[in-house]
Amino acid sequence: MARRFVCSVTLVFVTFLCCLAAPKKPESDVAVIVHPGVGETDLALGEIRRLLLGDRQFWPSGQRVTLMIRAPVARERDVVLKKIYQMSESQFRQYWIAKVFRAEAVAGPKIVYSNAMATQLVRAIPGSISFVSAENVPPGVKVLRIDGRLPGEAGYPLR
């Protein structure tokens, strides 16, 4: 009985070590996608930040900016919070609740649960903007350049 227990523990430990030793798959960049009707193709990171903070709620064409962001725990949300908002999850929530209650914004970011849902909504809602993994960018949406760089290019900030 004791031998069997020792064998099992050993097996689990070996398996764990194997897992740790296995080669890690490289993570893709987070692409900024917008409705194809949006005129902009290239935005500075600061402009994107203003859009996401709700300071800028309309595109130059007059279209309302509809902001969509992935639900918590999603990698894209973490990247956006870290690189653009530079806030923690709780700071992000508190920021938008305060902004809505101060009536500085009619609506906060809409939560989407998957990259597919995000791309689907961006395609459907004019002026909408969202963040999806660069690997999952389907046709029918526009990927914006950030500071002149597309995902995958050197110096792309959302990585």
Next chain:
Amino acid sequence: MSIKRRLSLSFLTILLLFGVNLGIYFWGSGKRDRTLAEVQAAVARQDLVNSVSQDIENKLKQIQVLMSVMSDQAQGAVPPAQLEQFKSELESTSERIVQLLGLTPTEGRSEVEELKVTFGELSRSWVIFYQNLGVDHVEAITELAMHAEPLSTRIVEQLAALKHAEKERVSSAGKSSEEIQRVTTNLTLSIFGLSTLIAITVALYFSRFFNRRLVVLKEGAKIIGSMNLDHRIRLGSHDEFGELASAFNAMTEKLALARGRLTDANRQLALRNREIAQEKARSEQLLENILPEEIAKEIHTKGEVDPKYFEDVSILFTDFVGFTQSTARLSAEELVENLQDYFTAFDRIVDRYQLEKLKTIGDAYMCAGGLPIRNPAHPVEAVLAAFELLETVRERDNPKNRARWAVRIGIHTGPVIAGVVGIRKFAFDVWGDTVNLSSRMESSGLPNRINISRATYLRIKDFFYCEPRGKVMTKDGDALDMYFVDGLLPGLLEGAAEAGIPPAFRKRFQVYFQREPVAFPAILRESAIPG
């Protein structure tokens, strides 16, 4: 114009001003009420707008919270009860918008109607969002982003515009209310000022009006009061003061008339008084003629005379001899005429010797000396008077005179009681034995002789020569000593001139009686008996 009319006009003017003031008060009050109603309506609308705005903002926040919750629990549809409550809340807000529409005036109604339409669309969009929440998240977000949010933006703008408009209306109504208040206050103050000014003007006018007339009336009354009844008050007005002045003038005229009558009456009265005084003087004169002066004064003073006792009086009686025979020969008029002549002469003589005539009884004449003023010389003066009486009678005893009488004179001296009796036809009289004896002296005498008693003799013997007759029987049967007075003692005629009182007589008289003799009969100078 009468004072009553003037006062009525003034009262009406002030009443009119009060009426205007009251009208302004009611107008201002009505305006204030209307403005207040407008303010209240505006405030009510503002409340409703704020309420609706709050509801919508709450819903917006609720949606955001839902989105947030959905991010944590993205599973399952919204429970039907919650959905119904959400719809009910939306319905309630919609009803308030309808209520707001009812309260909104016509000019602001289009904005509310737009709000109503927008809210209707937003409600529908929110309901769709709610129905899809947790079921079709894409549809929910799409509805929210595509419809609800643009509508929310629009409705927030509309609400802001409405809030602003209602705020403006409230402010405008408030300003209007203040303006009405200001205008009303200004008008009220102006009317009050005007009323005060008019009241002061009216008061001053009436004060001067009354004062001027009252001064004229007062001055007129003062002049009339100083008995200048020719003065007339002239006001030149036809009001109550004019009537009062006319009444004053009429009264003055009547007073003048009455004064004229009174003056006439006074003049008549003075005339009467003078006549009465004259009559009184005449009466007194008559009384004095009838009575001795002192007795007359006593009657004047006391109305009566107390009987007086005179212890020393000479009573002189005369009686004409041949009078009875004359009555058969002479008519009554002739008798009276002759008696008048004799007695008038007797009166003058008696007066001259300060004797008191007492009375005449038929042809008898009675007088007294030594009363009512006591005078010790009365026996001498009675004899002097008797001589003059004799002379008077002798002078009238001539052929030309139909009544040729002689006279017996009797004198006695003694006490008497003197007084006045009766209430009519006063007569000063004397009583006592002296009177009777005097009468007996007369009746026992001889024509043109002076027969005196012993009492008289003893008093005159130092002045007159007397012829004793011895005891003579009187008609009463008494035997009395009697004397005829024949003349002045011769020694007393020494140095007698043609006229005047012989000095010797004067001297003796002065020595005996401490005064001058009042008169002296001329006959005695001629009839002196040699001593």
